[in-house]
Amino acid sequence: MTAPSNQTHAAAQQQRFLVLFDFDETIINESSDDAVVRALPGQRLPEWLRSSYREGHYNEHMQKVLVYMAEQGVSEGSIRSAVQKIPPSPGLLNLFQYLQGHRQEFELAVVSDANAYFIEKWLESAGVRHLFAKIFTNPASFDATGRLVLLPFHSHSCSCCPDNMCKQVILREYLAGRQKERGGAPFQRVFYVGDGANDICPSLALGPRDTAFPRRGFPMHRLLLEMSQEASLKANIVPWVSGEDIVDSLKKVMEER
Numbered sequence: 001m002t003a004p005s006n007q008t009h010a011a012a013q014q015q016r017f018l019v020l021f022d023f024d025e026t027i028i029n030e031s032s033d034d035a036v037v038r039a040l041p042g043q044r045l046p047e048w049l050r051s052s053y054r055e056g057h058y059n060e061h062m063q064k065v066l067v068y069m070a071e072q073g074v075s076e077g078s079i080r081s082a083v084q085k086i087p088p089s090p091g092l093l094n095l096f097q098y099l100q101g102h103r104q105e106f107e108l109a110v111v112s113d114a115n116a117y118f119i120e121k122w123l124e125s126a127g128v129r130h131l132f133a134k135i136f137t138n139p140a141s142f143d144a145t146g147r148l149v150l151l152p153f154h155s156h157s158c159s160c161c162p163d164n165m166c167k168q169v170i171l172r173e174y175l176a177g178r179q180k181e182r183g184g185a186p187f188q189r190v191f192y193v194g195d196g197a198n199d200i201c202p203s204l205a206l207g208p209r210d211t212a213f214p215r216r217g218f219p220m221h222r223l224l225l226e227m228s229q230e231a232s233l234k235a236n237i238v239p240w241v242s243g244e245d246i247v248d249s250l251k252k253v254m255e256e257r
Contacts, residue, residue, distance in 0.1 A: 015107040017253070018178070018187040019099065020171065020202070022194035023112035023119050023137070026215060029089045032118040033062055039074050039082040058113070058162055059138055063150045070147035079148060083118050084125040089215075091243030096128045098247045105254065107187070108132045109174065113165050113198060115140035115150055136170045160201050167202040189253065192235075193246060194220050200227075206235035211249065216241050 024031045037045055049068055053061040069079070099106050108131050110119060117140040123129040139151045158166040171192075179186045192203055195215035200223050203212040214221035216239040227233050238249050 014182070015103075015105055016188045017106045017191065017250075018175070018189075019106050019108050019191045019193065021108065021110050021112075022196065022199055023110055023114045023122075025195045025218065026089060026193055027092055027110070028086045028122060030086060032083060032086060032114050032122070033065070035086045036069075036079055036082045036118070037065070039078040040069060040072055059150065059152050059165070060163075062115075066148045066150055070145070076142050076146060076148070079117075080121050083121045086122060088126065089243065090241065091245070091247075093126070093128075093243070095243030095246050096126075096131060098250065100128075100131060102250075102254070103131070106250075107178075109134040110136065111167050111170055111202065112137045113153075113162060113167075114138070117141060117148060134174070136167075136174070138165070158201065162198060165198070167198060168205045171202045171205050191246075191250070193240070196220055197223060200224065203235060204232050208234045208236075210234075211236040211238055213238050213240050213246055213249070215239070 021027055024033070037043070045065065045068070049064060052064065099108060110123075110132055112119060112135075115138045116135065119135055119137055120129065123132065136153065138153045140148055143149050152163070153165045153170075158169065160166075171190075175186065175190070188209070190206055190210040191213060192199065192206060192211070193213040194203075195218040197219045199212075199214070199220045203214075203220075203224065206212055212220075212224065212235045214224050214237065221239050224233070224237050228237070238245070240246050
């Protein structure tokens with residue numbers, strides 16, 4: 001599949017709907033960080049490194065993990081292979097196939113606290129990178145010594161989110177920027193597909209015509225259930241087990257023309 005042309009990009013400015021995806025345990029069926037650790041000779045981190053994690057500072061922790069992996073001789077090829085072997089979540093490739101067939105209606109973006117190298121390599125391997133207009137994640141690239149260098153995405157003042165990423169800030173800035181690029185026309189609806197606790201904050205930025213899709217039984221779903229009566233939560237909530245559940249919901253929206 002080829003990259004979108006300028007003509008495609010021009011048409012994309014008129015897409016009615018925005019679909020945002022988390023990556024770990026949403027697009028893919030496990031944490032990419034956990035999968036990559038299995039590329040280590042012993043397939044696990046030493047206890048001193050595991051126990052060094054501080055709540056709210058996961059990006060900083062992963063920087064240490066990647067340094068350790070480089071010291072243990074784990075190559076770029078081994079990391080790339082580990083990422084590409086991660087299975088997609090159930091039905092997600094069917095969802096992407098549906099969205100591929102309706103690209104004139106849906107703009108797609110990733111908002112993830114993983115990193116650019118893992119996400120780009122997995123999406124490319126799955127043949128779906130071209131579907132995404134934007135990927136918001138932590139920068140990561142290999143340096144001259146063969147180490148994958150991870151950086152924080154941004155800084156922010158939100159007290160609810162990890163220090164390196166507030167997904168609500170990203171969502172609000174993206175919506176405002178795209179509305180300006182679209183000549184003042186906002187998206188008719190926004191859909192957010194996620195699984196984790198850090199997917200709650202962006203869900204609170206959604207309006208009454210928008211939908212949050214939490215993965216059933218995962219932290220995002222449990223937390224949204226607890227918040228279901230709160231005035232701050234305006235979006236529709238549709239739990240999913242398979243990407244097919246999301247397809248069914250999007251089809252109903254499309255029928256409301």
